[in-house]
Amino acid sequence: MIAVLTSQRKQLILDVLRQTGKVVAKELSQELGLSEDTIRRDLRELASEGRLQRVHGGALPASPAMGDFASRLSVASEEKKRIGKAAAKLIQAGQVVILDGGTTAVQIARHLPRGLKATIVTHSPTIAVELVSHESVEVILIGGRLFKHSVVVVGAPAIESIAKIRADTYFVGVTGIHPQFGLTTGDFEEAHIKKALSASAAETVVLASPEKLNAVSPYVIEPLAEITGMIVVAETSEEMLAPYFDLGITITKASQES
Template identity: 55%
Template sequence: MLTTQRKTLILDILRRDGQVIAKRVAEDFSLSEDTIRRDLREMAAEGLLKRVHGGAMPVSPDLPDFTARRSVSSEVKARLGAAAAAMIKPRQMIFLDGGTTTAEIARHLPRDMALTVATHSPTIAAELEHHPAEVILTGGRLYKHSMVAVGAAAMAAISQLRPDLFFLGVTAAHPVHGLSTGDFEEAAIKRHIARCSAETHVLLTEEKFDLASPCPVLGIAEVAGLIVPAEMPAERLKPYRDLNGTITAA
């Protein structure tokens, strides 16, 4: 089997299974494990996958900074934000994660509805400057890449809240590896907010599907529902729907 053929088959396995186990692939191809590991090293150098102990995982592309992300898929994000805002009931407390997609929820909140919005993101709080909702901004060390508070102080403040709904933002979603993000402390804060909340819903633009970032947040089945673009193909959503039957298309 030629090297290019092996690499194509390895990518097929990665897309199908969400991971590549070097020993298993070597057995399936009747080749040495060293040969497969060499292929994986070369493919990782080409940016085709992420090497991990014993094999490989899908790679999530580097995320641009917060300012640059404002203009990415803005129309789709507005639809997702409107769909999320429609889930909110009067007098609820909601927690908005940081990010440009969750900012659209703030922009679509009804002005005639009594509610409380908690967030650890100063940019999300600023979106609500002229909105009549009660706003709770938790403090902590500012992680500037995502413009959210992280660390022990943020964790302690969030522990005092019991939101009805948490709208979670992540950088990647995968049926095997779940929902993930790129920073260890940010992932810990997201998990903590979810534990404090009655329900967690995650907003996902199409480019985040079938990828894995370094720091796991939650499994697909651990959230109450996914909010996704209406144009996503049904076959691409099927592995996620098998894990979580509550998918809202917007």
Template identity: 60%
Template sequence: MLTLQRKQHLLEILERDGQIVAKTLSEQLGLSEDTIRRDLRQLAKEGLLQRVHGGALPASPALAAFAERQQISPDAKPAIGRAAAAMIQPGQVVFIDGGTTAVQLVRQLPQALQATVVTHSPSIAIELVTYPHIEVIMIGGRLFKHSIVGVGAAAIEAIGRIRADLYFMGVCSLHPEAGISTGDFEEACIKRALSDAATKTIVLASPEKLDTASPFQIAPLNQVSEIVVNAGVADTLIAPYRKMGIAITLA
């Protein structure tokens, strides 16, 4: 089998099975594990999959630029945002992440809501300008342009001085084995700090993020209290999280 044919075959297996196990595949194809791993490395460089220990998982479309991500799951994100917005109670202090799904969350908040929103996202802060009873606290730092959020040591220090009731986390990828992950090391550190500083972490997961992986792990799944997903998602995709004791809200 030629290299190009092998790579195409690997991608077909990944699409069919949702994962590649290098050892199993090497036995099936009669090839060395080194050959399979080399092909996986090359496919990962092309952004066609995400390498993990022992094989590969689908890469997340959420690694694309912000403008492109706005076009992904246009119906699911408002529904997820609506369900998440309903969880916020008057008087609470809430961390809201950056990202396209989080923008939908703040757009669904009632105008009369009295709460404090802490965010490292200028986009989220601007969306909240017209809410007269929501106090907005902005976390500064270096602007990570991919997600339009503040990152860095100053942001982490500021987060560490706040205790929030809820943290609505946006993610690039969610997988029952690979956990919660994103495409940037510093952004992963910020998300981890926000989760550590909140009583409850709620993950906003539009359909394209499920069963995918990104390079940098944010936190173990046992740190997640709840996942909000679109009602049309297959039960097989969310069943593993229910088994872990994570609450699932179908939007």
């Protein structure tokens, strides 16, 4: 019986999280007439299963974009393609642009206009290979230790190289975007690389596929005050986007025709 009650309680927590976007342990414990310790234990167990992300005082939705590169290829693939195409249209001739690693950034590389003359800086071997056949694009590949989970380079040598770059725009891939908790990702070292890349660009634009919005991952890259824009799919609700508009972030909507 206890196991059933525990299961029901956890399902209720997930239902509240889905409906309201957050769980406050104190409020939920009062509503259910249970101790905060009981709710916190449930939150710990759900977090260990990857079903939510614990934060101070409660929990937020965990990002479904936390898998490795291969598994992420099948997550929101059509939306990522649209966002990638929209991002590619923002790149202008003569610019120096940083492309992050990740499945959405791959779509940017694939949709760059064939006649575009620009410089692409990346710490992703995957992105570099995508651009081999693009004759007009110069590719600068940052070196270091390969983080196989995301197929990107990390480490001190990469940070040192990044510090010598002054780019126009950085298109950043993340696993979580939240108005309060900012940009987050699932690896500590990768978070530092992304922060360094952002600091080396005049503008930082977030590739915000739907599964990442209002989700949180363990490691903070930077607050939203540090970014310039976001690219989202056109059907993203105004209600979901409102907090980002309020922060003064420029939002580009990728339509099905983009």
